[in-house]
Amino acid sequence: MTKYNRSKEPASSEITSKSDYISRRQFVKAAAAVGGLALLWAGRPKPPGSEVALTESSSATGASTGDAPQIPATSVPTPVTDELGMALTSYKDVTSYNNYYEFTTDKTEVARLASDFQTSPWQVEVGGLVRNPGTYDIDDLRTKFDQEERIYRLRCVEAWSMVIPWLGFPLRKLLAEVEPTDKAKYVRFETLADRSQMPGLSAPWYNWPYVEGLRLDEAMHDLTLLSTGLYGDPLTPQNGAPIRLVVPWKYGFKSIKSIVKIDLVEEMPVSLWMTAGPNEYGFYSNVNPEVDHPRWSQATERRIGSSGRIPTIKFNGYEAEVAHLYAGMDLTENF
Numbered sequence: 541m542t543k544y545n546r547s548k549e550p551a552s553s554e555i556t557s558k559s560d561y562i563s564r565r566q567f568v569k570a571a572a573a574v575g576g577l578a579l580l581w582a583g584r585p586k587p588p589g590s591e592v593a594l595t596e597s598s599s600a601t602g603a604s605t606g607d608a609p610q611i612p613a614t615s616v617p618t619p620v621t622d623e624l625g626m627a628l629t630s631y632k633d634v635t636s637y638n639n640y641y642e643f644t645t646d647k648t649e650v651a652r653l654a655s656d657f658q659t660s661p662w663q664v665e666v667g668g669l670v671r672n673p674g675t676y677d678i679d680d681l682r683t684k685f686d687q688e689e690r691i692y693r694l695r696c697v698e699a700w701s702m703v704i705p706w707l708g709f710p711l712r713k714l715l716a717e718v719e720p721t722d723k724a725k726y727v728r729f730e731t732l733a734d735r736s737q738m739p740g741l742s743a744p745w746y747n748w749p750y751v752e753g754l755r756l757d758e759a760m761h762d763l764t765l766l767s768t769g770l771y772g773d774p775l776t777p778q779n780g781a782p783i784r785l786v787v788p789w790k791y792g793f794k795s796i797k798s799i800v801k802i803d804l805v806e807e808m809p810v811s812l813w814m815t816a817g818p819n820e821y822g823f824y825s826n827v828n829p830e831v832d833h834p835r836w837s838q839a840t841e842r843r844i845g846s847s848g849r850i851p852t853i854k855f856n857g858y859e860a861e862v863a864h865l866y867a868g869m870d871l872t873e874n875f
């Protein structure tokens with residue numbers, strides 16, 4: 541699997557050493573082998589100059605390459621940034637600044653409180669309005685479906701964001717396996733709720749278990765991922781091990797962690813956040829800089845690991861891929 545430099549990646553123009561060069565070549569090979577990443581990158585619009593140069597001679601120093609092997613350049617970029625040229629958030633930040641209310645509402649304490657969370661054995665029950673209900677072991681899910689790498693922006697409703705290289709497989713592959721019936725219109729997801737392991741469950745003002753939902757067409761979209769890892773490793777407990785949803789064009793809370801149950805249903809599921817604050821958190825929760833949260837603006841965001849604020853992009857930058865799902869809908873009404 542891809543070998544990542546887990547600290548903040550230098551800009552490609554700063555990379556000069558041969559060992560970096562070689563490890564970056566291995567990156568490219570791994571990415572190409574995995575396939576998903578290469579395809580994802582190849583198919584997406586790139587701003588001018590965002591292409592990562594892969595030949596040593598193109599490094600900014602112009603230093604002699606000596607007897608370095610001359611490997612031909614390839615058009616497959618290494619996973620240093622997302623497709624918009626935004627740097628990956630460091631592994632440390634991704635795994636130490638987390639929202640996981642079953643453990644605590646203190647983002648910097650989740651990792652510690654979740655460190656002993658039992659994520660094996662683990663089963664996911666898939667049922668409801670399907671022809672082939674089934675209980676899947678996490679190990680079977682990992683081997684049954686090819687694990688792809690997907691670099692996605694994660695935009696929390698609280699107006700901070702990250703760029704994360706996930707591992708996983710599209711949810712649509714699992715849904716195809718269980719065969720939703722014609723009656724199925726929505727997918728409902730549920731997180732484990734184990735009071736012996738999750739101290740945050742003692743907060744009585746949340747309607748546990750954590751529940752989330754998607755419309756069936758949103759769930760079938762190729763961007764919608766069931767993630768089992770990040771930075772080439774299995775998920776850490778604080779990031780939702782052993783399996784969590786990632787829906788990159790929606791606010792982060794839709795990306796439900798540590799899933800134990802997936803049901804195909806006819807009615808729109810009521811999520812934990814819809815119950816907690818119906819005026820603040822809607823079912824759709826698409827990232828939208830034009831619709832403010834009642835208590836703060838959604839026009840800008842704080843990228844973790846950087847200073848200052850950057851503009852928030854409609855649908856978190858995935859508008860070309862997903863806007864058609866909401867054609868004719870009032871996105872202020874359906875927030």
Ligand SMILES: Nc1nc2c(c(=O)[nH]1)N[C@H]1C(S)=C(S)[C@@H](COP(=O)(O)O)O[C@H]1N2
Nearest residue numbers: 638639640641696731750792793795796797
């Ligand atoms: N079960 C569960 N899933 C959850 C949450 C949670 O508290 N419980 N928090 C959500 C929120 S608000 C965000 S922003 C993301 C954070 O994911 P990360 O910690 O992997 O960055 O997880 C989401 N999934």
Ligand SMILES: [Mo]
Nearest residue numbers: 696697792793
């Ligand atoms: Mo969030």
